[in-house]
Structures are given as structure tokens and as C-alpha cells.
Amino acid sequence: MQPWALVTPASRGIGLELARRLLQTTNLPVVATARKDLDQATGNILSGLEVKEDRLKMVKLDFLDEDTISSAASQISQAFPKKTSYLHLALCLPGILHPEKSPTQINYDDALMTFRTNTLGPMMLIKHFSPFLPRKSTALGENLDGLPSSAVWTTMSARVGSITDNSLGGWYSYRCSKAAVNQLIKTFDNHLRTAAGEKAMGIALHPGTVKTGLSREFWGNVKEEKLFEPQFAAEKLMEVICSRGLGDRGKCWDWKGEEIPP
Template identity: 40%
Template sequence: MSAAPRTSAVVIGASGGIGGAFEAALIEEGAFEVVHGFARSHSGAGHLDLLDEASIAAAAGRVAEGPPPSLVIVATGLLHCGDHGPEKALRDLDPAWLAQLYAVNAIGPALVAKHFLPLLPKTIPGAGPVRPVFAALSARVGSISDNRLGGWHGYRASKAALNMLVRNLAIEERRRNDRAIVVALHPGTVDTALSRPFQGNVQPGKLFDAERAALQLLDVIEELKLADSGKLLDYEGKEIPF
């Protein structure tokens, strides 16, 4: 994908399957002067914990010291952890687990936006206007209008909250930088630790490896228009209604 000279790219969640694939693909393409990969499990300059706003602010400060970021991807998400998994019924609701899902799937990406959106450039000296993108991985199951099956209460609701935040962020960012695009992206079912326990019902040909998923979404990002800002788009660039 193309980018203006002297810009950087940022991947939040670079230790995960799809996040690592994003980072590797962006480095290989060589369109950015610097590719920053952040993750909770990284130490030193690469550390960023979605549950710790100070670490998010510190990471943004380090990015601000170099070429401005024209692409920020939040490739994080929580579906299951230990004994906790997607709820099948109301009796399974647990307030602590719900809070954790919201913290990782909605609040964390919102705080990343709080500290990284102000870094998106409008122009690059000597190169003219740029079209910066802030993209957060969401999910089709976070669409209220597309919900036919119910269940998975916390994951669905936290991703729906993320979708609303993306819409809000897009509206506000347009006032600051009318060239910026803020989107939520649905990668499909990707063969990672997040989806592995639930792959049994995936249709043939619809389970993507992380590398393919990352490249598909980078193609979508490449084709984004200003009118797409605030939308939830799938891996083919098709809009998923909220």
C-alpha cells in the first residue's frame, strides 16, 4: 500500500496473530519509514497495555518523537480467557467478566484513539496533504441489526460499543482533521487463539490465516474514501450496518 514519505505506521496488539501479521506485512511493503509494533507482552519501548492509560500515553509520546503516523491499527480483542467464554444465556452473565470485555474491546481502543488521533497529520512538509487512517478491529457480531442468534452477550455488546465509539470518533476527528478516516474493520474468522475454540461451525473457505486476513484488510484500508469514515467494513470492503 502507498503512503506519503516520512510517515510511520502503528500496530497495537502486535504480539497477536493478526496484529503480528499486520506488522510484518507493513514492514515488508516498505511504504512507511517506521513501523511501530506495540503489545502488552512487549517490554521497553514496545510496551502498551490497553488497561493502563499511562502506558498508552507513553507509547504515543514515543511515536510523536519520529515521523507522524498516517496509519494506526488497533488489532486487539478479547473473546475468552481461562474459564470465561462467550455466554450462552442470561444465567451465565458475570459482572467482572463483562467489565473486562468492555475494558479490552471498547475502552482500551477508545483510549488509544484519545492519545493517537491527535498525532495524525494533515500534511507532510514537502509532500503535501495525506489521508491518515485510524482503524480498529471489530466484529460482525457487534452489529445490532445483524444479530439473529443472540448469545455471546458480553462480546457482542462490547464490540457494539466499539462500533459506536468509532462513529463518534469519526465525527469529532472530522472537525480537527477533515482528511482523516476512522473505521472499524471486521476481519472475518481468523485462525488465531481468539477464534480457535469456535472454528467448528465455520464454513469451508471462510477460515482465514492471519497473513491473508491482514493483507485483505490492508487492501480495504488502501481503498478507503472519506465517506467511509465512521463505518464498520468487512474484509471485502463491504459496509456492515450497525
């Protein structure tokens, strides 16, 4: 069986660097997605890399539009038939942030967009892409250097999604959307326990504060040693993914490999 990887979205930031890292450090075909400008996204991922360009397949996917998610899945099923291939690593990374400091700053449309992007988008991705994951009967691929031994589905969470760790308040819509992501990955992992057994699991990830557009207005409030470049974040997240065992499934892990409580 031919394993492959999914990075979505991969047009910039952490997703871009994760796609580049997978192409450099593994032998897997990589499916990457962008909402628009697919040629530009392809060029950005491949820029400066000495890899076979046909290992990268770029498809259009918009987390706010289920039709594009379904269409992307249909395209990929033709490129990677389920009888001969399976999804070994899924990196689901969408995110937006509206940092409300008080309840009076909550805007309905902004909050709805936060949930559509951060929570419902990953949920719809699971709906359409989970069938690509291995089943109990699937023979997992060999030569998985630089990859976890079992298939792993990851979804981007955040430390502020932890109810236990919430001592400051604020950021209402973002906190709630990420708390929901943690519930989503736990629920999905319960499904995988039945459908895939030890062949696949789900985890959530917290990358720390990374120099991306999402966190730009907060860079000045973060100590330099705790503000990460996207390349560093991608490296640390892959280390965490590859070091998780089956006892770690269904949980949220930070970039240091430490569990974030729900």
C-alpha cells in the same frame, strides 16, 4: 512530513501479520506494541524479512493500563516529533471473547474485562494517540505505495457488533463491546472531520473468522473456506483500508469490503 504507522498489539495473530505486511509492502517506519516480551515480539515480526530493522520500533503498551498507553505515546513523540512527522495509519486490534449463550452465563468480571479490552482500551488509545494524526494544515507524505491516500485510524470490530444483523442473540458482552466500538469510531470520525478535514478518517473493520486464540474453540463450527489464516486476514484488511474513500468514513467494513450495518 514523515508518515509512520502504528500496529497495536502486534505480538501475535492478525497484529503480527499486519506489522510484517507493512514492513514488506510499504516504506513507512512501523511502531508496534506488545504487553510484554518486547524482544521476542520484535524477533517474531522481523523473522525472515529482508527489511531494515530500524524501521521497526517496538514499545510496551497494555490496553488495560492507561499509564502504559500514555508512556508509549511519550516515547513515540520523541521518535516521531509532531513538527516533522504524523501518524498515517493506525491499526487498533485488541480483543477478547467470553461467549455467553444465555443471560445466566454472564459473569460480571468477565464482562467488565471484555469492555475494558475491546472498548475502553481503543478509547484510551484514541485519547493519547489521536494528536499524532494530521491536521487540516498538515502536508501529507509522498510515496505512499501500499497505503491509503488519506490517514486512516482503524479499530477492530466484528459482525456480531451489528444490532441490525443480530438474529441469533448470545455473546452478550462481546456483542455489546463491539457495538460500542462502532459508536466509538463513528464519534471519533466526526471529530476528525473537524480537526483534519479530508486528511484523516476513522473506520472499523471485521476480519472474518481468523485462526487466532480468540476464535480457537469455534474453528470446528466454521466452514474451511471461511476460516482464515492471519496472513490472509492481514492482506484482505489492507486491501479494504486502501480502497476506502472519504464517503466510507465512520463505518464498519468487512474483509470483503462490504459495509456492516450498525
